[in-house]
Amino acid sequence: MGRVTKGMTLIEVMMVILIMSLLATIAMPMYGDYTKRSRTAEVPMVLKSLAQTQIGFYESEGHYAAELLTLGWKTNNGLAEANRANGAYYFFSTAGIPGCDPGAGWAPVPDGLALATAMFPQTVPDDQQAACMGADLQYLTNEPD
Secondary structure, three states: OOOOOOOOOHHHHHHHHHHHHHHHHHHHHHHHHHHHHHOOOOHHHHHHHHHHHHHHHHHHHOOOOOOHHHHOOOOOOOOOOOOHHHOOOEEEEOOOOOEEOOOOOOOOEEOEEEEEEEOOHHHOOHHHOEEEEEOOOOEEEOOOO
């Protein structure tokens, strides 16, 4: 009768550790990009809601609102201003009406009604650091100059 071995040899354990380390090394950067992209998922929907609210405000008041509080608009966490503790990664505003101007280094978007700018640009992809939506409800983003 032959000898029965239980378990794995040291070489086998080391090979498993090596393979798992390689997989982790490959997966980590991909995971980082995925989490950055996931933070931007709600921005188009929020901007659309804000732009539609602006359109309604214009129809009743004859001008666009310059501030979120004037609209009575709130983010999904119930606040008029972004709050990172509640999961928000963007500031939403109506600044620059009737155009969206994300600030230095960015090209203004004409006819913009709603603007989103990243609270911490390094936490979102470069092409999603600022976004705008106008009366045509087209979602626009632009990269810095």
